[in-house]
Amino acid sequence: MPKQIDKKIWAEQLLAAFDGNIDAAIDALRQAESAVKQARKPKVMPTGPVLVSVENLSKKYKVGRQHVQALNSVSLDIHEGEFVAFTGPSGSGKSTLLQLIGGLDKPSEGTITVDGKNLTKLSDRHLSKFRNQTIGFVFQFFYLQPFLRLETNLEVPGMFARTKRRERTQTAAELADAVGLKDRLRHLPKELSGGQMQRAAIARALLNRPKLILADEPTGNLDSTNGTAIIDLFEQVRKDFGTTIIIVTHDPKVAAHADREIVLEDGEIKL
Amino acid sequence: MITIRDTLTLSLTKLRTRKIRLIITVVVSGLLFTALIAGSLIFRGAFASIKSFGEEGLGKRFVVTGYDTSASSENLFAKPEILNRAREIQKDLIARKKAEAKKLNIEYSEQSEPPVINEYDTPNGKEQSVNGETSAGKQAIAEYLQKNPPRSSEDFKKLAEPYGAFATYSSRYAPYTREGSMQVLKDGKESYDLANNNTKQQYGPPRGVDSFLGSWSLMSADLLQPFAIKGQSLKSGNDGSIPVIIPVSAAEELLNLKALPGTASSADKLARTKELRQKATDVRFNVCHRNAASSALISNAISTQQEIERNKKNKDYVKPDLIYGLPKEPCTAAPVIRDVRSADQKKRDAKQEQFDQMFGQQAPSQSAISFRIVGLTPDYEFQSAIGIGQIIGSTVGSSIGTGWFTPLEESVKNPIIASYFDTNNTIGSGQIPTQYAEFHTSAQAKKFIDEKSCQPNYMNPEVQKDPFKECREKEQLYSLNAFGSNSLALDAAKKQFSKFFTIAALVVAAIGSIIMMGTVGRMIADSRRETAVFRAIGAKRMDIAQIYILYTFIVSLLISGFAVLGGVIAALVAQDRYADGLTVQALVAYNAQDLSRTFSLFQLYVPDILLLVGLSLGVSLISISIPLLRNVRRNPIRDMRDDT
Ligand SMILES: Nc1ncnc2c1ncn2[C@@H]1O[C@H](COP(=O)(O)OP(=O)(O)OP(=O)(O)O)[C@@H](O)[C@H]1O
Ligand SMILES: [Mg+2]
Numbered sequence: 001m002p003k004q005i006d007k008k009i010w011a012e013q014l015l016a017a018f019d020g021n022i023d024a025a026i027d028a029l030r031q032a033e034s035a036v037k038q039a040r041k042p043k044v045m046p047t048g049p050v051l052v053s054v055e056n057l058s059k060k061y062k063v064g065r066q067h068v069q070a071l072n073s074v075s076l077d078i079h080e081g082e083f084v085a086f087t088g089p090s091g092s093g094k095s096t097l098l099q100l101i102g103g104l105d106k107p108s109e110g111t112i113t114v115d116g117k118n119l120t121k122l123s124d125r126h127l128s129k130f131r132n133q134t135i136g137f138v139f140q141f142f143y144l145q146p147f148l149r150l151e152t153n154l155e156v157p158g159m160f161a162r163t164k165r166r167e168r169t170q171t172a173a174e175l176a177d178a179v180g181l182k183d184r185l186r187h188l189p190k191e192l193s194g195g196q197m198q199r200a201a202i203a204r205a206l207l208n209r210p211k212l213i214l215a216d217e218p219t220g221n222l223d224s225t226n227g228t229a230i231i232d233l234f235e236q237v238r239k240d241f242g243t244t245i246i247i248v249t250h251d252p253k254v255a256a257h258a259d260r261e262i263v264l265e266d267g268e269i270k271l
Numbered sequence: 272m273i274t275i276r277d278t279l280t281l282s283l284t285k286l287r288t289r290k291i292r293l294i295i296t297v298v299v300s301g302l303l304f305t306a307l308i309a310g311s312l313i314f315r316g317a318f319a320s321i322k323s324f325g326e327e328g329l330g331k332r333f334v335v336t337g338y339d340t341s342a343s344s345e346n347l348f349a350k351p352e353i354l355n356r357a358r359e360i361q362k363d364l365i366a367r368k369k370a371e372a373k374k375l376n377i378e379y380s381e382q383s384e385p386p387v388i389n390e391y392d393t394p395n396g397k398e399q400s401v402n403g404e405t406s407a408g409k410q411a412i413a414e415y416l417q418k419n420p421p422r423s424s425e426d427f428k429k430l431a432e433p434y435g436a437f438a439t440y441s442s443r444y445a446p447y448t449r450e451g452s453m454q455v456l457k458d459g460k461e462s463y464d465l466a467n468n469n470t471k472q473q474y475g476p477p478r479g480v481d482s483f484l485g486s487w488s489l490m491s492a493d494l495l496q497p498f499a500i501k502g503q504s505l506k507s508g509n510d511g512s513i514p515v516i517i518p519v520s521a522a523e524e525l526l527n528l529k530a531l532p533g534t535a536s537s538a539d540k541l542a543r544t545k546e547l548r549q550k551a552t553d554v555r556f557n558v559c560h561r562n563a564a565s566s567a568l569i570s571n572a573i574s575t576q577q578e579i580e581r582n583k584k585n586k587d588y589v590k591p592d593l594i595y596g597l598p599k600e601p602c603t604a605a606p607v608i609r610d611v612r613s614a615d616q617k618k619r620d621a622k623q624e625q626f627d628q629m630f631g632q633q634a635p636s637q638s639a640i641s642f643r644i645v646g647l648t649p650d651y652e653f654q655s656a657i658g659i660g661q662i663i664g665s666t667v668g669s670s671i672g673t674g675w676f677t678p679l680e681e682s683v684k685n686p687i688i689a690s691y692f693d694t695n696n697t698i699g700s701g702q703i704p705t706q707y708a709e710f711h712t713s714a715q716a717k718k719f720i721d722e723k724s725c726q727p728n729y730m731n732p733e734v735q736k737d738p739f740k741e742c743r744e745k746e747q748l749y750s751l752n753a754f755g756s757n758s759l760a761l762d763a764a765k766k767q768f769s770k771f772f773t774i775a776a777l778v779v780a781a782i783g784s785i786i787m788m789g790t791v792g793r794m795i796a797d798s799r800r801e802t803a804v805f806r807a808i809g810a811k812r813m814d815i816a817q818i819y820i821l822y823t824f825i826v827s828l829l830i831s832g833f834a835v836l837g838g839v840i841a842a843l844v845a846q847d848r849y850a851d852g853l854t855v856q857a858l859v860a861y862n863a864q865d866l867s868r869t870f871s872l873f874q875l876y877v878p879d880i881l882l883l884v885g886l887s888l889g890v891s892l893i894s895i896s897i898p899l900l901r902n903v904r905r906n907p908i909r910d911m912r913d914d915t
Contacts, residue, residue, distance in 0.1 A: 104807055104908045125811055132809020139911075143804040147284035159277040160809040204808070 048080035051212060051244050052101055057110035059096050059267075070096040072267040073110070078246065080211070083238055085258035086248045092264040094248040095216050101246065102135050102214045103127045115211055132160050136205030136243075138215035142197040144189040150176065150200055151185040157207045168207065175203035178240075179233060195226030202233060206241070213237070215247040219254055231257050273814050275821075282821040285794055296790040297826065300783040300890075301833030304883060307776055308838025311879035313845050313872045314768050320853075320870040321761055324861040327868075329497050329755030333716040334440075335431070337706040337749030339422050340727060341739040342698070347412055348400040354388060357401050357411035361387040364407055368630060375622045404450070406631050413695045421698050422748060424706055430748065431708035434719035440491030440707040442679065445484055446697045451562040453691070455480040456639070457525065461559055461601035463569060478650060479524040483558070486518075486674035489682045489692055494707060495646075498676070498862045500552050503645035505678045512555050513685065516646035516676040519544075519859060522551040525644075537851030544858055545866065547647060557639040559602035560687050565635035568605040572597050592616065602639040640685060648673050649859045706749065713759045720759075724751035772879060780886040783830070787894035791823050795898045802902065803910035812903045819899055820892075827891035831884060846872040 059071040071093045078084055086094040099105050100112055103119045112119045115134050122130060131137075136157075144153045151172055158168030176182050179199040181192075189197055198218060205213055213234070219227035231254055234245050247254070255261045263270040273281075286293065324330070347353060365381055372379030387407045389400050401408040428439045454461060457480060477485060492505040498516055499505055505514045523530050528550075531543055561569065572595040582588035596608035612620065628634065651673045683689045697704070710716040725742035727750075742748065753760035795802075802815055853870040857863070 099908050102807070105906065128806070128809055128811040131807060137807045139804070143800070145281075145284055145801065147287045148280070152280060156281075156805070157808045159273050159281070160805070160811070160814055162273060208809070 048082075050077045051080045051082075051115060052076075052078040052246075053111075053113040054097075054101065055111050055113075057097070057100065057112060058108050059093070059100060059105075060108045069267050071100070071107075074264075074267070074269055075110075076262060076269065078244060080244055081238065081242055083234065083245045083257070083259045084247075085255040085261045086246065086264060087250065087252075087255050087261055088264035088270070090250075093267040094264055096267075097264065098214050098216055098246065098248055101212075102137060103130050128160075132157060133208055134211050136202075136208070136210040136213045138198070138201050138205050138213060138218045140217040140220045142189075142194075142201045142221075144197060144200060144204070146189055148188075149185070150181065150187050150189070150192070153189065153200065154204050154207060157204060161208050163208070171207055172203070175206055176200075178236075179203045193226075194222050195229060198222060198226070198230055199233060202230070202237070206237065206243075209241065211244060213243055213245045213247075215245070217248055217250065219249065219251060224253075227251065227254065273810075273817060278814075278817045278821045281818045282825060285798065285818070285822045286825065288797060289790075289794060292790055292793065293826065296786055297829045297833055300786050301830045301837060303779040303783060304830060304834030304887065305837030305841060307772070307779055307883060308834050308880070309841035309845070310775070311772060311876055311883075312838060312842035312874060315876035315879065316842070316846070316872040316874035317853075317870070318761060318765055318768075319874045320857070320872075324857045324863060324868060324870070325761065327497070327861045327863045327865065329494070330861070332497075332755070333710040333713050333759055334494065334754040335436075335708050335710070335716050335719055335759075336752050336754040337427050337430075337708070338752075339703045339706075339748065340725060340750045341742065341748070342421055343703045344727075344739075346400075347415065347698075348403060349398065350415070353401055353411045353415050354399055356414060357387050357405075357407050360410050361405070361407040364630070368626075371626060371629060375626055377619065377622050377626060379626075409695070416695055416698060421694070421703065424704075427706035427708065427749065430723060430746075431719060434708075434723075435710050435712075435715040436708035436719070437711065438493065438709045440494045440679075440709070441704050442488050442490035442494070442707070443692050443694075443697055443704045444702045445487040445692070446702055451560060452566045453484055454559050455483050455521075455525075456557045456559055456601055458527075459557065459601060461598070463573060463597050478518070478520040478530075480521050482518060482521060483675055488674055488676055489679040489688075490676050491707070492678035492680055493709075495676055495678055498648070499646040500548055500862070501864055503552060505645065505681070507681045507684070508643055510555075510641065512641040512643040513677055513681050513688075514645040515642040516648055517551075517644055518648050518650045518673055518675065519547060520650045521675070522547050522554075522644060522647055525554065525556055526550055537855055540852070540855040541858070541866070544647075544855060551644045551647065554644045555641055556644075557602065557641055559637060559639050560691075561602075561637040562633055562635065564633055565604065565637045568595050568635050569597065571595055572605050593620075602637055604635060604637060638687065640687060642677070646676075646862060647859055648676070649856055707754060713762070716753065716759050717762075720751045720753065723747050723749070725749060773882070776882055776886055780890050783887070783890045784893045787823070787826065787890055788897065790826070791819070791895050792898035794822065795819055795902045799902070799905070799910040802905075803907035806907035807911070816899055816903055819895055819902075823891040823895040824888075827887045831887050834883070834887075842873050 054074055054076050057071055057074045058069070061068040061070055074093075074097060086097060088094055096105075100107050100119075101114060103112075103114070103122065106120060114130070117130060117134075119127065119130070144150075145156065148156070151169070154172035154175060155168050158171070163171075173182070173185065176185055179202060181196060181200055181203070184192060184196065184200075189200070192200065198221075202213075202215075202218075205215075215234070218234075219230050222230065234247070235257070237243050238245055247258070249255055322330075361384070365384065368379055369381075385402060385405055387402050387405045389402050390397055391400070392398075401411060403409060403412065424439055424441050427441075428436070431439060495516065496505055499514070503514065507513055517525075520530060522528075526547070528543075528547075531539055535543075575591060575594050576596075579588075579590060590609070592610070592612045593607065594609040595605040598605055677688075683692070694704070708719070710719065723746070725739065725747035727738040728741055729738050753763055802810075805815060850870050850872050853872070854868070857870050858866060858868065
């Protein structure tokens with residue numbers, strides 16, 4: 001079936017573009033190639049319920065007397081089980097959007113609803129609980145506690161959740177196994193490689209079985225091999241746990257893995 | 272709320288950063304608390320020991336001393352009234368002497384009189400003072416005291432009786448100004464080496480028999496009795512010997528025992544104490560008193576001898592007609608060893624003598640007073656460095672103190688001693704007798720002190736001219752203190768210590784808080800990003816606060832642990848170094864019959880320790896509150912961006 005679609009597109013593109021000029025033909029071929037790639041994506045049009053709903057979201061930062069409009073009236077929906085990539089130039093508001101969705105900050109205007117909760121209305125206590133239970137954060141620089149062994153590092157979200165020790169130790173061990181760090185449990189972060197640390201950080205983010213993983217440039221600090229492995233891991237996670245994943249990235253290859261790429265520019269979604 | 276165990280896991284990671292800073296904090300704050308703990312252990316130990324020793328000596332009696340501070344601060348010698356009267360008497364005396372000299376046909380010059388008023392420069396200009404050694408000066412002071420009698424034992428009794436005093440006593444120190452001489456006869460021999468005696472260089476107060484005149488007091492026998500060696504009576508013996516309690520060094524000298532070196536072991540010192548108590552008891556010795564004329568003859572004999580010696584080769588030298596020699600027997604008159612005066616000269620000398628005696632000069636006289644050793648006092652320990660040993664030593668010594676003590680009642684039966692300690696003589700020279708009142712209970716004694724003790728006001732500039740005004744208005748005529756180391760004195764010392772301890776503890780806590788705040792503040796600031804990450808993965812503000820509170824608490828535990836360890840070690844070192852020495856000192860000072868008593872410098876006093884523990888917790892709470900409040904309000908994402 002995909003093959004047929006491919007052929008049809010190819011043919012249409014070629015016929016429409018070709019008028020005897022070889023350069024134009026090559027150009028047309030290129031466009032066709034990209035069109036095919038686009039079409040090849042499993043455009044599983046989101047069918048599950050909406051997990052994240054952002055409406056008219058604006059965020060202004062005040063730096064001294066200057067106002068920075070980091071986000072300007074952004075609206076979007078993300079469905080359960082989606083893998084979404086936020087891309088766009090530096091300073092376009094990607095991280096800001098991610099952090100607002102994660103309940104780390106309050107918007108200047110607009111509403112964010114995640115898993116049925118209106119984040120703008122939650123108290124600090126409830127926001128903390130929300131981050132702990134519903135969100136799993138993954139950072140560019142991993143941010144593991146340098147003096148805790150890997151097993152304990154993985155358990156930290158469980159400590160804040162007051163999960164029973166035995167239960168969380170077991171979950172941590174399982175997750176370590178899942179990310180391929182089973183034999184590194186008793187190591188300190190400094191004894192791990194960058195890729196291992198990021199895998200550990202993902203395991204940590206998964207400890208409380210969150211519905212949504214928010215990752216800000218998770219591959220930004222890794223070489224391409226490790227980067228690919230991390231993306232594969234996210235895929236795996238989505239497959240195994242049905243987790244919704246939003247990542248911020250500059251890497252087109254990474255973005256290409258996502259179901260949907262949302263491009264930001266100057267705080268607005270580029271259509 | 273996260274569990275304590277998890278909080279601990281996260282707090283412990285904090286101990287692993289900034290280790291040097293943490294160690295410095297723990298050591299510096301720990302040392303401050305160490306000093307306090309050591310102080311508490313040592314002093315509480317000392318107090319407990321003093322209490323135990325206090326069961327002997329005066330310990331179970333409640334005696335209050337009264338000292339007339341207003342009288343002792345008064346300088347009789349500079350009183351215009353006395354100065355004028357002395358001038359008058361002098362003028363009159365000179366007139367009478369002139370007339371008498373004319374009648375007897377002898378030479379007399381006003382110039383030969385010593386000045387009755389001395390004038391000297393002070394920063395405030397010239398000041399005058401009566402010469403208390405002249406007969407006119409003496410008479411003027413005596414007349415003044417006749418008109419303005421000093422407060423007597425009776426006055427003190429009247430003041431103390433309403434508070435329940437059942438007995439009063441008194442004591443007197445030897446006067447500063449003396450006429451003639453008093454000399455302890457060592458091995459029964461008199462020393463004429465006056466020149467040598469006067470120039471003997473000493474560091475610190477005199478020891479041995481030399482300390483006699485400077486530290487001789489008369490004290491009521493009832494007060495003195497506890498300090499007599501067991502079985503010794505404070506009544507004069509059949510042979511008329513006067514009982515005396517003398518310093519250890521004097522007893523050693525009289526018994527020809529070599530003083531123990533300062534480095535002697537405590538066991539040796541204890542053995543010496545035992546030996547002295549045995550050997551010195553009942554030992555008699557004489558003190559030779561020579562009046563001014565008798566002493567003058569001795570000095571005359573010495574100087575003439577020196578003069579002859581110097582002129583041995585001088586053919587023109589003519590020896591004086593009348594020469595006195597040194598006595599063959601101790602404490603006898605200086606004999607005439609050459610008298611080649613003409614009949615005429617002898618007649619003139621006789622007339623001069625008649626003249627002198629007419630105007631109060633006494634004939635030479637000397638006599639020996641017999642004393643009998645009945646007790647020992649510790650020596651004043653002269654130490655150049657101020658240390659724990661000395662501070663505590665002075666507490667121990669406060670029982671009757673050091674010095675020579677004879678029972679007042681027996682002493683004044685001896686006319687020589689009576690005149691020597693004559694109140695005109697002693698008060699004239701500023702030595703006011705000390706009064707004592709004894710009570711049945713410490714509460715009575717305390718009430719008496721609280722209500723009737725004078726605290727002269729030297730601070731208020733208005734009353735500076737008369738600091739005793741308020742005291743007089745409240746009928747507070749004496750400065751009152753607990754005497755001896757009875758429970759009252761001990762309570763006062765304890766209270767004083769507790770006060771000092773509390774203040775010191777608060778100061779230490781304040782310093783500790785500042786140091787801790789710096790360290791904890793630094794730690795929290797260092798951990799901002801981590802805090803932000805923890806917040807991102809679900810920590811509540813309380814969870815974060817909990818981690819830092821526990822961290823601070825652990826640090827304060829480390830400090831307390833360090834302090835307890837250090838304090839215990841310091842106290843044990845002090846115990847090791849000073850306790851044995853203090854034991855010996857206390858055995859003598861309290862005249863303890865039970866020689867197995869020991870002095871300890873180690874006692875755990877729970878309230879002190881609780882205060883310190885409370886303070887160290889307080890310190891940690893104070894030092895964490897401000898940095899924590901500042902931190903917890905921060906926006907986590909800002910901190911996450913800080914160094915990315
Ligand atoms: N805490 C803040 N205070 C002030 N300005 C901020 C703050 N956070 C973000 N901004 C500004 O908001 C804008 C959007 O920033 P944001 O971090 O979201 O960009 P980004 O798309 O993630 O960029 P990059 O790809 O470089 O990470 C920028 O202009 C930035 O300077
Ligand atoms: Mg960013």
